[in-house]
Amino acid sequence: MITHETLKSLPAGVQAPPYDINGIKPGIVHFGVGNFFRAHEAFYVEQILKDDPNWGIIGVGLTGSDRSKKKAEEFKKQDCLFSLTETAPSGKSTVRVMGALRDYLLAPADPEAVLKHLADPGIRIVSMTITEGGYNINETTGEFDLENKAVQQDLKTPETPSTIFGYVVEGLRRRRDAGGKAFTIMSCDNLRHNGNVARKAFLGYAKARDPELAKWIEENATFPNGMVDRITPTVSADIAKKLNEASGLHDDLPLVAEDFHQWVLEDSFADGRPALEKAGVQFVGDVTDYEHVKIRMLNAGHIMLCFPAVLAGFENVDHALADPDLRRILENFLNKDVIPTLKAPPGMTLEGYRDSVISRFSNPAMADQTLRISGDGSSKIQVFWTETVRKAFEGKRDLSRIAFGMASYLEMLRGKDETGGTYEPFEPTFGDNHKTLAKADDFESALKLPAFDAWRDLETSGLNNKVVELRKIIREKGVKAALPA
Ligand code: NAD
Missing domain, CATH: 1.10.1040.10 (N-(1-d-carboxylethyl)-l-norvaline Dehydrogenase; domain 2)
Structure with missing residues (x-):
């Protein structure tokens, strides 16, 4: 197990977070804390926290499955710390323990905790890796699918949502009512024009919930398109064992990725952004x-x-x-x-x-x-x-x-x-x-x-x-x- 305590005596060659973990404040909520998010967005954010501690990440899982519960327990036990092994085609590896993920919430267990974060003005970006199919776009019409049962339920009880659309739009409703700013909605899924897809999905839901709220979101939130790239395989129990043997860590959540990584992102943020260009993100007008x-x-x-x-x-x-x-x-x-x-x-x-x-x-x-x-x-x-x-x-x-x-x-x-x-x-x-x-x-x-x-x-x-x-x-x-x- 990795904890704050074990950070003080990491095995030789393993890099610790280069900042004081206790000084990190949350600035991002991320839905879908899978392997790709941990090896990509969290990896980039990790590198700027030393200079700007205001962008810690709160992870959110939306399903209440046994697998998700187990993952939540593992994150809690490890203070949300985990190791990333980056391996080049030559076999050369580096290992670091990352602290960018500062909390992990299982939404079905405590929906209000998630909504409080989404309403908090300190949160300025809501990002997601919820898979290509997670945006609930009907393939035939190309529009947000309002027939989806979970979406229909959220539309009936919008203040106690269960889908990502319900959570994000209720969070934005609370911000608007409090006179606050909207956040940036940033998709990191492998889709062409992922920001446009996210815009269609979240505005599609918001319009069905409340057209005025949808208008406020359209005018105040942004949905940057981004091209994301890093091959991040699934970690089997056998691979996890090998990673720990090689690093000398006892990590319950080890991760491996190639040494290559790329993130090309449109510079369109509703309420500021971390200086991710310092970590190698390419900001462009058109991806x-x-x-x-x-x-x-x-x-x-x-x-x-x-x-x-x-x-x-x-x-x-x-x-x-x-x-x-x-x-x-x-x-x-x-x-x-x-x-x-x-x-x-x-x-x-x-x-x-x-x-x-x-x-x-x-x-x-x-x-x-x-x-x-x-x-x-x-x-x-x-x-x-x-x-x-x-x-x-x-x-x-x-x-x-x-x-x-x-x-x-x-x-x-x-x-x-x-x-x-x-x-x-x-x-x-x-x-x-x-x-x-x-x-x-x-x-x-x-x-x-x-x-x-x-x-x-x-x-x-x-x-x-x-x-x-x-x-x-x-x-x-x-x-x-x-x-x-
Ligand atoms: P993963 O299975 O490790 O994680 C997927 C996460 O999404 C899980 O936490 C799951 O609970 C959540 N999720 C799935 N469907 C959801 C939904 N409908 N609503 C909310 N959450 C949902 O997979 P991964 O390797 O992290 O890949 C996730 C996505 O990242 C891919 O679909 C792809 O778009 C993108 N991506 C992955 C890679 C890669 O090499 N793995 C590379 C580039 C981009």
Whole structure:
């Protein structure tokens, strides 16, 4: 266990918080205290607390599940301290104990404590990592889903909420009634224009609750867009044991992340912000180009590597990348399909970014799983590949690698790899009709799946014929026989 006491005698090589923990005042409330938040936002804030102690973070968990209760107990026992091991692809590691998280509240156990913090003028930012699906946007309408049962309940009893929308808007209501300022609502989820998505969600709820309050929020709160990046894997009990053995700590909440980290953020804050630029955050007027580069190179490359890797029987991303054929498909995809149709934002080169992505994927300390990366492939293809595919059609460019990626994805959905292993593909958006199409033995039915929807309006028979041809080769001769030149 790590506590204030153990901070006085940390093992050699472990960095302690470089400030007086007792002098930190809360300035941020964060919803969704998962591993990514701890390795990213908390890591950046950690570095500025020495100069400005007004930005300590209060973490909030919204679910009352046994897992959440256990996490809350562990945070309390450790005074919310935890260690972060940052590991480079070379294997070189640094370990620090972080103190930026100053309290952790389980909302169902004490909702009023959460609301008091949200109403406190000292809290100037409310941030969140609640996953891509956490914003309750209806996929068909593109609007905030007011039919959601928990949302409907919050609208009936808005002063005793249970959803993040209910809490945040009730907190803002109290601030407005007290004549105070609004806070910044800062999404750190991996979404394109995450601030705009958050704006739609919170204002969608607020308008249904009270249009005047919604107007006040619209005029006073801000929702900066941000591009967030740091590969932060799940920590199994086995990995936790190894991390503690290496650090010499007895941490119940150890964390590992790659040494790379990036946060590009719009400088739009309602009531001030920490000087995060001192910790390396890039403040820009528009994050769009940065988002494009990350999504079309890192995220798109990840699935281009992992779909065939799953079929070939590779469990870990770094092992897949060590295979020369799989490495070649990733490199050719980035070099020939993505880079020529992408614009580099200021201060970045696409070739430099490509090299860093390949080096990051090869990091053995992440032990990242090919099945995890391939999961929800249907949504990922639509978000990560669409622009590259449409640009290939527009420019009459070579579609052979896209066809190979799609064929690998469709064969992967059948749940069998080439070593005889079986697995259950994770496709959370699939209904029964999709599952039937995905498991069909023929090569054409699966062309109707939503993964193809984003370019269905174009003349795609050439691509589709190639996908069918490559699927046959994969099924008969294996995925490597289908690799494009
Ligand atoms: P995690 O499972 O460790 O944490 C997710 C947290 O969100 C948990 O605390 C969970 O209780 C909470 N949560 C989930 N759904 C919620 C909801 N509807 N309302 C409120 N809280 C909810 O996952 P993580 O690795 O921390 O990733 C979280 C998010 O961070 C991802 O979805 C992604 O958008 C972003 N991200 C992660 C990585 C990474 O490498 N892990 C990298 C970039 C961005």
